[in-house]
Amino acid sequence: MQLCLAHKWIAEQFIIANSMKHVVKILTLVVAITAFWIGLLQTSVVPCSHTWLLPIYFIVSLGCYGLLMVGIGLICFPTCPQEALLLQQDIKEAKEYLKRNKIDVGSD
Amino acid sequence: MEEKSKNKFSIIVPTYNERLNIALLVYLVFKHLRDVDFEIIVVDDGSPDGTQEVVKQLQQLYGEDRILLRPRPRKLGLGTAYVHGLKHASGNFVVIMDADLSHHPKYLPSFIKKQLETGADMVTGTRYVKGGGVHGWNLMRKLTSRGANVLAHTLLWPGVSDLTGSFRLYRKSVLEDVISSCVSKGYVFQMEMIVRASRKGYHIEEVPITFVDRVFGSSKLGGSEIVEYLKGLAYLLVTT
Numbered sequence: 001m002q003l004c005l006a007h008k009w010i011a012e013q014f015i016i017a018n019s020m021k022h023v024v025k026i027l028t029l030v031v032a033i034t035a036f037w038i039g040l041l042q043t044s045v046v047p048c049s050h051t052w053l054l055p056i057y058f059i060v061s062l063g064c065y066g067l068l069m070v071g072i073g074l075i076c077f078p079t080c081p082q083e084a085l086l087l088q089q090d091i092k093e094a095k096e097y098l099k100r101n102k103i104d105v106g107s108d
Numbered sequence: 109m110e111e112k113s114k115n116k117f118s119i120i121v122p123t124y125n126e127r128l129n130i131a132l133l134v135y136l137v138f139k140h141l142r143d144v145d146f147e148i149i150v151v152d153d154g155s156p157d158g159t160q161e162v163v164k165q166l167q168q169l170y171g172e173d174r175i176l177l178r179p180r181p182r183k184l185g186l187g188t189a190y191v192h193g194l195k196h197a198s199g200n201f202v203v204i205m206d207a208d209l210s211h212h213p214k215y216l217p218s219f220i221k222k223q224l225e226t227g228a229d230m231v232t233g234t235r236y237v238k239g240g241g242v243h244g245w246n247l248m249r250k251l252t253s254r255g256a257n258v259l260a261h262t263l264l265w266p267g268v269s270d271l272t273g274s275f276r277l278y279r280k281s282v283l284e285d286v287i288s289s290c291v292s293k294g295y296v297f298q299m300e301m302i303v304r305a306s307r308k309g310y311h312i313e314e315v316p317i318t319f320v321d322r323v324f325g326s327s328k329l330g331g332s333e334i335v336e337y338l339k340g341l342a343y344l345l346v347t348t
Contacts, residue, residue: 021346021348022263022264022307026263070255073254078237079241080318084243091132103166104162104165
């Protein structure tokens with residue numbers, strides 16, 4: 001019985017999470033992280049001076065992640081110069097076919 | 109095999125001043141889709157260069173049942189062009205592609221194959237995986253594209269790698285469903301389509317495509333486009 005209720009609860013949470021607007025999901029995440037941080041401040045498991053700096057570390061690491069991802073993306077940007085040549089061949093072939101079939105596409 | 113034989117693909121191509129490109133595109137589509145039932149629906153927004161006359165000549169050559177010309181009186185935007193073309197589509201699948209040959213018809217068979225293998229509701233072409241790629245972009249264009257992508261992925265978690273590409277195959281009913289809830293324009297429109305499809309729980313698959321920008325620098329992004337993009341991102345955050 002209890003297990004059944006638990007399952008139902010999980011299913012309900014899942015439906016709620018799915019129907020949540022995305023901004024709410026992100027805010028929930030932010031609230032959860034903030035709560036965790038306040039918890040750390042209250043219990044002083046780690047020295048308070050360190051805990052106070054955690055949000056700054058968090059924001060800096062988020063920024064680093066973004067820059068790193070853009071950097072990796074730029075370095076590994078897939079390019080295809082050979083495709084441009086293949087396309088020119090295809091265009092030539094198509095133009096010849098169109099000309100044979102008297103379709104006027106202009107001089108360009 | 110049986111399903112393959114009864115599938116029909118409607119390829120919707122919005123055009124504006126593409127008299128040469130539409131003829132090249134039609135030739136290449138017929139070259140690469142040999143054993144497939146398909147139709148090409150050209151939605152022309154009153155091009156002054158005679159695009160519609162060329163399409164009529166192509167109809168004579170290939171048949172009016174294979175190439176449908178469904179013009180509109182003037183430029184009315186990309187999103188509504190798809191809606192307009194969709195009204196005339198008789199296939200159970202719809203392909204959306206650009207007329208300027210930046211989307212090459214040779215990839216159409218891989219879209220169809222992917223759909224058949226996975227039973228996906230939507231197959232989207234991606235430029236950012238192995239086998240895909242872009243040609244004709246300068247460093248600035250690449251940088252903005254990557255930046256926009258990282259931002260969108262961090263904020264929206266869409267589950268697909270290429271959000272702003274517009275070479276896509278949809279199950280017709282899925283396109284009808286998704287397009288009815290989309291209001292954005294330009295780049296954001298393509299992003300809104302795929303994010304909404306993903307949120308609605310549709311099965312999305314990806315295939316690599318290459319994107320050749322023939323007019324160098326034509327797709328450069330200015331400040332106003334970036335602002336529009338950021339607004340679009342914020343809009344999608346609060347509405348999806």
